[in-house]
Amino acid sequence: MLQHLFLGQSCILDYCDLNSYNPEKHQGHKLRGLRITTNNLDNIPQDINYLSITVNDIDILLAKLNNLKRNRFVELLLPIENYSPEILPKLAGIKRLVICANTTGDLNQIFAEMISHRFFPLVKGRKDIPLEFQYEYYENPHTWL
Amino acid sequence: MNTMKILILGFNVQADVFPLGPAYLKTYAQLYHPDVEIKIKEFSFGSRYSYETNKNIELQALSYILLTKPDVVAFSSYIWSGEMVKDFAKAIKQINPNIITVIGGAEVDNNADKEAGVDFVIKGEGEVAFKELLDYLKGERKLEDIHNLNNNKTISLENLDELPFPYKIKLKKDYDVVRLETARGCIFNCNFCHYAQPPLRYFSLDYLKENIAYLFKHYTFRNLTLLDANFNTDKERMFKILDMIAEYADKNLKVHFELRPELVDEESAKKLSFYNFKIVTELGLQSTDKEVLKTANRPTNLNKVKEALSLLERYHVNYKIDLMYGLPKDNFFKFFESMKFVILNAPTQNKVVAHHYMQLNNTTFFEDDLTRITPEHSSMVIRTDTQNVLDLYKTKLFIDMINEELKLFK
Numbered sequence: 001m002l003q004h005l006f007l008g009q010s011c012i013l014d015y016c017d018l019n020s021y022n023p024e025k026h027q028g029h030k031l032r033g034l035r036i037t038t039n040n041l042d043n044i045p046q047d048i049n050y051l052s053i054t055v056n057d058i059d060i061l062l063a064k065l066n067n068l069k070r071n072r073f074v075e076l077l078l079p080i081e082n083y084s085p086e087i088l089p090k091l092a093g094i095k096r097l098v099i100c101a102n103t104t105g106d107l108n109q110i111f112a113e114m115i116s117h118r119f120f121p122l123v124k125g126r127k128d129i130p131l132e133f134q135y136e137y138y139e140n141p142h143t144w145l
Numbered sequence: 146m147n148t149m150k151i152l153i154l155g156f157n158v159q160a161d162v163f164p165l166g167p168a169y170l171k172t173y174a175q176l177y178h179p180d181v182e183i184k185i186k187e188f189s190f191g192s193r194y195s196y197e198t199n200k201n202i203e204l205q206a207l208s209y210i211l212l213t214k215p216d217v218v219a220f221s222s223y224i225w226s227g228e229m230v231k232d233f234a235k236a237i238k239q240i241n242p243n244i245i246t247v248i249g250g251a252e253v254d255n256n257a258d259k260e261a262g263v264d265f266v267i268k269g270e271g272e273v274a275f276k277e278l279l280d281y282l283k284g285e286r287k288l289e290d291i292h293n294l295n296n297n298k299t300i301s302l303e304n305l306d307e308l309p310f311p312y313k314i315k316l317k318k319d320y321d322v323v324r325l326e327t328a329r330g331c332i333f334n335c336n337f338c339h340y341a342q343p344p345l346r347y348f349s350l351d352y353l354k355e356n357i358a359y360l361f362k363h364y365t366f367r368n369l370t371l372l373d374a375n376f377n378t379d380k381e382r383m384f385k386i387l388d389m390i391a392e393y394a395d396k397n398l399k400v401h402f403e404l405r406p407e408l409v410d411e412e413s414a415k416k417l418s419f420y421n422f423k424i425v426t427e428l429g430l431q432s433t434d435k436e437v438l439k440t441a442n443r444p445t446n447l448n449k450v451k452e453a454l455s456l457l458e459r460y461h462v463n464y465k466i467d468l469m470y471g472l473p474k475d476n477f478f479k480f481f482e483s484m485k486f487v488i489l490n491a492p493t494q495n496k497v498v499a500h501h502y503m504q505l506n507n508t509t510f511f512e513d514d515l516t517r518i519t520p521e522h523s524s525m526v527i528r529t530d531t532q533n534v535l536d537l538y539k540t541k542l543f544i545d546m547i548n549e550e551l552k553l554f555k
Contacts, residue, residue: 002550005488009554031553049553073553095549115535120542132477132539144485 003031004144012050015040023047041068049073054100058082062090069093077124083110088117098122098135149282151183152215154206156226156233160189161321163366166221166250166271168311173272176309178279184213185316190225203233207240217282219275221250224503227522231261238262247278251339252506252523268507269293270301270329270343272308301343305329310356312364322368323360327353327386331374333405335443336509337431337472337502340374350382354389361393369394371402378405380413387420394422401425406466407446409453418460426462428453431469433486434479441472442509447486454490466491470540471502471526473513480540484547495555496548501525501537 003010012033013021023045033050038060044051051068054077055061061076068074075096083099091097099110102125111121111133124135131137138144151174153167167185174183186209188202210218218237222230234246249267267274274293280286292300302308305326312323330345331338369390377383390400399422406428417424430450432438438445457464466487470480484497504515505523516528527534 002488002547002554005485006554073550096546115538115542118542118545120539120546132481132543 001138001144003033004141006031012052018045021045044068051075052077055079055082058087062087065090065093080110085110085113088113088119091117091119094119096120096122098124100124101126104128149181149217149279150213150215151181151217151219151279152210152213153183153185154218154220155185155187156202156206156220156229157187157189158191158225159322160191163312163320163323163364164316165311165324165326168314168316169272169308170219170249170275172309172311172314174276174279177276178283181279181283184215185314203229203236206233207236210237210244211240215244217245217247219247219249222248222253222522223250224252224505224523227252227506227524228519231263231521234261234263245282247275249275254506254522266295267293269299273300273302301329301346303346305346305348306352310352310359312356312360318364320364320366322370323364323366324370324372325353325357325360326372327376328373332378333375333443334509336441336513337469337505339505339508342507347382350385353386357386357389358393367397368399368401371400374403375405375408376402377408377413380408380410383413384416387417391420391422394420396421396423398422399425401427403427403429404453404464406430406453407449409456411456414453414456414460414462417457417462424463426457426464428464428466430466430483430487432472432475432479433483434475436474437472437479440474451490458491458493464491464494465498466494468497468499469502470499470544471529471532471537473510473515473529474531475529476531477536477540477543481543484544488547488551493555496551497544499540499544501541502529 003012009029010031010033011029012031012035015034015036018034031050032048033052034044034048035052037054038057041060041064049071050073052075053061073095075098076091076094077098077100080099080101080103097114097119099122101107101123107123107129114121121133122135123129123133126134153170155164155167164185164187171183171185174181188206190202220230220233230248234248237244237246245265246263247265247267248263249271253266253268265278267278270293274291277286277291278294281288281291289297292298326348328345328347330343331341332345334341371386394400404426430445431441431443433447454464454466468480468483468487484499487494487497502525503523504510504517504526514530515526517524518527527537
């Protein structure tokens with residue numbers, strides 16, 4: 001989110017661009033981020049300090065999470081199909097949890113569970129919920145201008 | 146009556162802080178009643194959790210009372226102790242109904258404290274009232290002639306120099322934090338605050354010069370907090386006081402004080418950077434929203450605040466700028482704008498410092514239709530005209546999330 005306020009200091013790569021990642025070139029950037037999926041959680045350069053992980057496989061994530069979150073800001077994009085309240089205690093140390101929900105339906109129960117685990121409730125893919133909970137709102141640079 | 150024995154209890158969150166309020170009461174009262182034995186005893190909550198099941202502090206204090214057998218026990222009600230002192234007052238009466246209990250402090254509530262069985266409730270400044278209460282207990286004054294007591298006439302000391310310097314009492318001489326009052330009252334009158342209720346008065350520079358020298362000669366401490374709601378209202382006076390401190394301070398001392406940001410100019414920022422001790426300034430912004438600020442009766446010139454932050458940055462003056470969420474008329478998006486203002490204009494501040502608004506007794510907002518978590522005493526609001534408890538808690542979670550992300554940039 002904050003990369004929109006600190007444009008000159010941010011660099012967020014997609015996994016497919018990782019080969020072009022040059023630590024020296026990116027040294028000036030305080031935020032060195034990577035967008036990946038749970039299929040590609042190995043061999044992440046150590047100086048990457050921001051990970052945005054799309055969770056396709058919750059078991060793979062949980063198996064690798066302890067190493068991944070060390071000294072990093074980790075954001076999870078979790079499809080609602082993979083969500084269950086039981087996983088929330090296992091996500092301690094995750095700094096941002098975003099539920100991806102293209103389907104309609106009441107989210108109050110999920111919000112209540114997220115809040116009780118100290119996550120600010122954020123949802124991607126829903127326009128019918130209050131604006132402050134819409135992930136896209138914060139992804140829009142205009143929000144930060 | 147034999148020698149009257151008075152125990153002033155302090156209940157604090159932070160340990161190792163000089164008990165300034167009790168020391169004022171004791172030193173002033175003993176000017177007039179040297180024959181009365183007045184003791185100060187402090188208890189610290191530290192990181193107490195589970196108020197319902199953990200009463201160790203109360204048990205310690207009650208045991209202390211049982212052993213020392215005071216005639217009078219006096220203590221204060223503040224935001225951090227308001228809940229426990231009412232229970233504590235009742236407990237004292239249960240162990241010995243003859244002990245006279247007195248409660249004071251900025252947030253006392255005459256009715257609620259009386260209901261808790263407290264014998265005397267002192268509102269407003271305590272020194273004169275406490276001295277006059279001792280007059281009464283010795284049979285030298287009528288109850289209705291005690292100022293600031295219950296609903297009697299109110300009084301504030303006109304000349305603060307009449308107060309003996311509170312550090313001239315026999316207590317330990319080494320503290321982490323000592324606080325020095327340089328003024329009482331405030332030129333502003335924010336609706337969430339009670340700082341401005343007594344009239345604005347200053348200790349004279351002569352009083353401060355003499356007593357700052359005493360403080361440094363007789364005490365060791367690592368932090369000195371200057372108590373003046375807007376220390377830079379009179380810049381010449383501010384620098385005279387800081388110069389007095391500079392005569393004795395070393396480079397490891399941290400001196401904390403509050404600045405009104407709009408009054409920071411280039412000359413003062415530059416001068417602040419030259420001191421031989423560490424300066425930690427606090428700037429209260431609370432909100433950038435015009436309607437919120439107007440409702441709080443807190444006129445704020447945001448351009449001047451920006452300018453002040455830029456000057457403090459340029460001259461490397463350490464500062465902290467605070468926000469408050471949950472004020473009347475505020476909402477998530479207004480707070481979001483306030484937060485962006487701080488992130489953008491306070492580049493060396495590595496987190497957003499934001500406090501949940503606490504509705505305090507005896508403030509203008511106390512009269513408003515707000516709901517707080519414990520109606521009986523000062524506490525966090527849980528419903529305002531524009532927000533409910535979920536709005537407030539989600540704001541807190543949002544701030545926490547943003548502060549984690551800010552660590553990547555600052």
